Amino acid sequence: MATLSDVAARAGVSVSAVSRVLSGAASARVSAQTRQRIHDAADELGYRPNFAARALKFARTNVIGLVVPELTNAFFSEVMRGVEVEANRHGYMVLLARAEGMPEGENAIPRLIGEGRVDGALVQVGDDMRQGDIQRLVESSLPVVFINSIHPAGVGAVLLEDERGMRLATEHLLELGHTRVAFFGGLPASDTGRRREDGFRAAMNAAGVPIDEQLVTHLGYTAESGRAAMTAVSGVTPPATALVVANVNAAHGALLEARRLGLRVPEDVSIVAMHDAWTAENTWPPLTTVRMPLYELGRASMAAIFDRITEGTVSDLVVRDPAPLLIVRESTAAPRD
Numbered sequence: 464m465a466t467l468s469d470v471a472a473r474a475g476v477s478v479s480a481v482s483r484v485l486s487g488a489a490s491a492r493v494s495a496q497t498r499q500r501i502h503d504a505a506d507e508l509g510y511r512p513n514f515a516a517r518a519l520k521f522a523r524t525n526v527i528g529l530v531v532p533e534l535t536n537a538f539f540s541e542v543m544r545g546v547e548v549e550a551n552r553h554g555y556m557v558l559l560a561r562a563e564g565m566p567e568g569e570n571a572i573p574r575l576i577g578e579g580r581v582d583g584a585l586v587q588v589g590d591d592m593r594q595g596d597i598q599r600l601v602e603s604s605l606p607v608v609f610i611n612s613i614h615p616a617g618v619g620a621v622l623l624e625d626e627r628g629m630r631l632a633t634e635h636l637l638e639l640g641h642t643r644v645a646f647f648g649g650l651p652a653s654d655t656g657r658r659r660e661d662g663f664r665a666a667m668n669a670a671g672v673p674i675d676e677q678l679v680t681h682l683g684y685t686a687e688s689g690r691a692a693m694t695a696v697s698g699v700t701p702p703a704t705a706l707v708v709a710n711v712n713a714a715h716g717a718l719l720e721a722r723r724l725g726l727r728v729p730e731d732v733s734i735v736a737m738h739d740a741w742t743a744e745n746t747w748p749p750l751t752t753v754r755m756p757l758y759e760l761g762r763a764s765m766a767a768i769f770d771r772i773t774e775g776t777v778s779d780l781v782v783r784d785p786a787p788l789l790i791v792r793e794s795t796a797a798p799r800d
Contacts, residue, residue: 465508473504485510486554486773527768528581530560532589538711538738538757539587542610545761546585553769555582581605583768588612588654589684606771610764612654619777621764625655625737628753628787629662629709632735635751635789636705637670639797641733645678645703647692647713656681659709659737678703682713689716697724704798705733711740714750718794729796739790748793756785 470485471478480493484501493501504510529546531539543559550557558581583606588597600607601618609620636644646663649656660679667674677699682688689708693716696703708714714736718728726732728748736743739754760782770776 465505465510467510469508470501470504470510473508474501476501481505524580524582525554526556526558526581527765528558528560528584530584530586532587538740541740541757542587542761542764545758545763546765547761549762549765549769553765555765555769583607583772585610585764585768586612606768608764608768608771611760613779619767619771620779621760621767622779622781623655623755623757623760624781624783624787625658626662626665628737628755629659629707630666631662631787631789632737632753633663633666633707634670635735635791635795636707636733637666637672639705639733639795641705641798642672643675643678643701643704643798644672645692645696645706646674646680647689647706647708647717648679648681649709650683651681653683656709663707675699675703684710684713686712686716686719689713689718690720691716693717693720693724703732705795706735708734708736711736711738711743711750711752714752715742715746718746718750728794730799733795733798735795743790744792746794751792751795752790754788754790756782756787759784 467478467481467485471481474481474497476493476497480497481501484493484498485505527546527550529543531543543557547557584600585608586597586600587610597614601614607618609618611621611623611625613620613622633644644667646660648660648663660681664674678696680692680695682692682695689710689712692708692713693706706714706717708717714734718734721728721732721734728734733751735751735753737753737755738757739752743750743752763780763782767778767780
């Protein structure tokens with residue numbers, strides 16, 4: 464079995480350089496060419512790191528806890544895929560935990576803190592996540608990075624360009640000629656909800672189109688909240704001819720409620736939503752969405768928690784590549800005369 468010394472000899476570098484590069488340590492100050500030479504040498508020799516020995520040496524489990532609101536959400540599948548790919552690169556396993564819908568006393572977060580199962584936690588905050596549990600996690604000694612949400616304590620976060628994405632969605636409707644545009648947002652306390660509403664308002668203000676505050680809701684990201692938002696604005700006169708929905712799950716609810724109200728999409732009302740998912744193209748009509756770099760968000764989040772564990776670094780990072788992308792489908796069209 465090949466050793467670090469074998470890889471170092473093949474690559475022509477020191478054993479310490481090989482160790483830092485193959486462990487993904489941020490302290491590995493080597494050139495891109497040297498890094499590639501080390502990886503090539505490891506592949507040629509069939510080197511496999513001894514994760515058990517590493518875990519004992521550094522008193523680590525080599526496991527990351529990924530806390531998500533729910534496991535059936537199409538949004539989280541791409542994030543989880545990115546986390547797992549990057550975790551594998553660093554020799555880590557991912558322990559998946561659902562944080563919502565669990566009985567009192569069975570929440571995953573306290574168990575992660577108290578049982579020493581993980582070296583750190585990645586947390587995606589959801590609408591129903593208990594704030595007390597989040598606070599306990601932040602105040603614990605466990606390294607934490609939030610996924611697309613900023614915590615007031617500044618413990619570290621990896622973010623998407625939510626404002627840019629929502630502005631892109633709103634501009635699409637404005638370019639089609641809509642001037643009565645509703646906005647279905649996240650909960651009032653939602654960090655992403657505030658950023659997405661900022662994007663909506665920036666686009667409307669830049670176009671000189673007034674915002675009717677009766678058409679702005681802050682009910683959340685679930686399908687049920689989308690239905691409730693659609694009901695809430697259905698009595699406003701004149702009616703909205705288009706909806707900007709801050710989450711694709713809420714957009715599904717809004718679409719269903721529009722049908723119940725006898726509204727045709729897009730003939731009577733157009734709908735565009737934040738986040739693209741396989742569910743969006745399998746509704747009728749298929750939903751126009753803004754595709755965000757969720758896979759890249761997952762990878763960047765895992766890289767950030769690894770640096771937090773190994774180097775103690777704490778910072779906020781915004782994933783900008785690839786940029787938000789408008790996916791036009793049949794749920795949007797120009798308003799009727």
